[in-house]
Each structure stands twice: as structure tokens, then as C-alpha cells.
Amino acid sequence: MNNKDYDPNLVNQFLKYDYHDRGMMKWQGFFLSDHTANINKTSREQEEMNRRQHGPAMEQEEVAEIINQAIVKSKHVQVELSEQTIDGIVQKPTSGLIQGWVGQQIFIGDQSVMIEDIWTIKVI
Structure with missing residues (x-):
């Protein structure tokens, strides 16, 4: 046009x-x-x-042993907490390098985790 x-x-x-x-x-x-x-x-x-569902729970001695290994060898860990929602949904696992600990609390990256709340932990 x-x-x-x-x-x-x-x-x-x-x-x-x-x-x-x-x-x-x-x-x-x-x-x-x-x-x-x-x-x-x-x-x-x-x-x-x-x-996401919980696998078998670990004993506190196993958890402590893996935490010690990860700290000594500077390895990354993946932690699954025992907490879940009312609907039974498990939280996403926390992973990272263990930065340190105070009493019964460890610091993974910028998050703090109570050792008794750990369901499973593994070195990655």
C-alpha cells in the first residue's frame, strides 16, 4: 500500500x-x-x-566417624536431615565442605547443622 x-x-x-x-x-x-x-x-x-524419601538412618557413631574423616581429609559431605514437613516431604540435602564445629553443631558452607538432626551423611 x-x-x-x-x-x-x-x-x-x-x-x-x-x-x-x-x-x-x-x-x-x-x-x-x-x-x-x-x-x-x-x-x-x-x-x-x-x-525424596529418607533412606535408613545412621547411628551417631557412624555420623561422628564420617564427620571426622571429612574434616581431616578436607572432603565435601552431603547431609540429609531428619526433619520433614507435615506432608512427609524430606528437605533437600545440604552439601559442602565442613567449615568447623562448636559443641554439637557443625557448619557446612554457610549453614549450621545440629549433629543429632543428621539422618545420613556421606562423603562426596
């Missing part, structure tokens, strides 16, 4: 009588890629949470 074909009366007639803008209704059926990615991520996280 070039400028000599332009008829402002025709445009006004179309907008006034023929065109009906549905407003937000036209967008309600569309998912943007950001929304789809967010939905998929949330779904994966929920599925992962539902799959």
Missing part, C-alpha cells in the same frame, strides 16, 4: 463499524515462553520433592 491508496475515511469506517477489539480476551489462550519455562521448573521441583 502506498500513500495514494490511503483513504482516511475507509480506515475510520473500518475502525468504527467493522473492527471489534476483544481486549485481553485474545491473550488469555497464549503462554509466553517465560511462563512455560516457569511452569516446567515448578513442576520438576515439585516432582523432585515428592520423590
Whole structure:
């Protein structure tokens, strides 16, 4: 279309009588890629949470032995805590290098963990 074909009366007639803008209704059926990615991520996280279950619990002597090994050899550990939600969902394991300890509390990265709350611990 070039400028000599332009008829402002025709445009006004179309907008006034023929065109009906549905407003937000036209967008309600569309998912943007950001929304789809967010939905998929949330779904994966929920599925992962539902799959997490406690394995067999370790004795306190075993836990202390692995903590000592990890500290002496500067190894990373993965700690599964005994806590779970009301729905029975187990928390995501904490992992990292043991930075130190005070009494019955160890520090893994920037988190503190009570030794009696440890369900299992393993060197990774």
C-alpha cells in the first residue's frame, strides 16, 4: 500500500463499524515462553520433592566417624536431615565442605547443622 491508496475515511469506517477489539480476551489462550519455562521448573521441583524419601538412618557413631574423616581429609559431605514437613516431604540435602564445629553443631558452607538432626551423611 502506498500513500495514494490511503483513504482516511475507509480506515475510520473500518475502525468504527467493522473492527471489534476483544481486549485481553485474545491473550488469555497464549503462554509466553517465560511462563512455560516457569511452569516446567515448578513442576520438576515439585516432582523432585515428592520423590525424596529418607533412606535408613545412621547411628551417631557412624555420623561422628564420617564427620571426622571429612574434616581431616578436607572432603565435601552431603547431609540429609531428619526433619520433614507435615506432608512427609524430606528437605533437600545440604552439601559442602565442613567449615568447623562448636559443641554439637557443625557448619557446612554457610549453614549450621545440629549433629543429632543428621539422618545420613556421606562423603562426596
